[in-house]
Amino acid sequence: MAEASAEICPVILCGGVGTRLWPLSRRHHPKQFVAFDEGPTLLQATARRMSRSDAAEAPGGGLEFAAPTMVTRSDFRFVVTQQLQDIGIDPGAVLIEPEGRNTAPAVLAAALHLAATRPEGVMLVAPSDHALPDTAAFHAAVAEGLRVVQARDDLVTFGITPDRPETGYGYLRLDAPPDASGRAARLAGFVEKPDAATAQAMLEDGCHLWNAGIFLFSVRAILAAFETHAPELLAAVRQAVAGARPDLGFLRLDEAAWAGVEDISVDYAVMERADNLSVVPFAGHWSDLGSWQAVHAEAGPDAAGLATAGAAVAIECDNTLLRAESPDQVLVGLGLSNIVAVAMPDAVVADKNRAQEVKLAVSALRERGLPQAEEFPRDHRPWGWFERLALGGRFQVKRILVNPGATLSLQSHHHRAEHWIVVEGTARVTVGEEVHLLSENQSVYVPLGVRHRMENPGKVPMVLIEVQTGGYLGEDDIVRYEDVYARG
Structure with missing residues (x-):
């Protein structure tokens, strides 16, 4: 016993x-x-x-x-x-x-x-x-x-x-x-x-x-x-x-x-x-949050069945859930009934009657090879996260947050160059044999093929804007030489 x-x-x-x-x-x-x-x-x-x-x-x-x-x-x-x-x-x-x-x-x-x-x-x-x-x-x-x-x-x-x-x-x-x-x-x-x-x-x-x-x-x-x-x-x-x-x-x-x-x-x-x-x-409250209907119930809808989250505005809506997941995005519902509307920067889902069938939308996106099927707009990494702000034919702009004391791998790229601008905190940046300590509003250029690394030596999160330019901008274009997280 x-x-x-x-x-x-x-x-x-x-x-x-x-x-x-x-x-x-x-x-x-x-x-x-x-x-x-x-x-x-x-x-x-x-x-x-x-x-x-x-x-x-x-x-x-x-x-x-x-x-x-x-x-x-x-x-x-x-x-x-x-x-x-x-x-x-x-x-x-x-x-x-x-x-x-x-x-x-x-x-x-x-x-x-x-x-x-x-x-x-x-x-x-x-x-x-x-x-x-x-x-x-x-x-x-x-x-x-x-x-x-x-x-x-x-x-x-x-x-x-x-x-x-x-x-x-x-x-x-x-x-x-x-x-x-x-x-x-x-x-x-x-x-x-x-x-x-x-x-x-x-x-x-x-x-x-x-x-x-x-x-x-x-x-x-x-x-x-x-x-x-x-x-x-x-x-x-x-x-x-x-x-x-x-x-x-x-x-x-x-x-x-x-x-x-x-x-x-x-x-x-x-x-x-x-x-x-x-x-x-x-006998206490419990939910497996297994569907958008369950999330709607958990959100505490009002007498008309309306629940909102984030920057969502409802006008004459009933039995509806409105969620705006980005602070830069306002979701407006007008005259909606029996609707689940979840707005993110890269995807939206709606129609409460068919919320259990969301997997059909995911399957359709996956068949088309679209990243929204499985990838989240904010990509979490052991050192922090990044999110895409803009994407063009030969450029990409990201916002990157590095946790205090965290270090990215020493790496290089075959197909892209990068330009980093620090907007919050302090960054220690290695480019080739040179090490730079950058504060807010300072920047550094990383030429194609050059080994580089960024670190956050401070006590607060460091945020920078990364501008990538080149013919291929995929996440698999990374050659790692040193990595404290032992990723392959």
């Missing part, structure tokens, strides 16, 4: 990509890294409610959290660590998946890693992209789950009390309606996403909860469950973890071993086969 003083080891799954919230969420910058209001991003909010600094007093005493274990993809590793650092949270480990293989391999890799460092630990596994604002209520539910884990070492899942006949979620079935006190109950089974009539019947019988995809179990119990119900998966993931190599503070799982890992959810691999399952009902 887990010790009564068990420290909870959060495991945050943040490697997913999706298109249902395009254009705000894209393959290269998915929704977990997006802030849907004036507060933190979804990842940051998830990490906060699973951290020691944000632990609320729950019935029976406060919760103790270890540093979170993050499971993500290589493309997201730097934005994950940057977003956590921005809110003062340092991850205990960041496991890099060579490619997405669903939740079972991700959970298993985290469990195997923790088995070597915290073998008596209790894992709290959660997606990084859900909205769950009532932290105190969440901690109370976790405390109840911890009681069950400590008492009988069950695998605990959390079920959301439904408030509508939702056909987009899976359900958890109980033998009787849950106790109003929020006490855990035995889980009788899982129900796949239902049709409308079945969802209505399950809402009325009171014995079904939405499956939130949040779990609590001891490291020992979940490894035993995989050993019993998915031994081949356990063997493959164990090999990938055993062959993992450190990479700039990250732990990169073995690529060859991972290629043979089955793509399967933790529900299918283990939960639906295990007999030691309990569920903790959660």
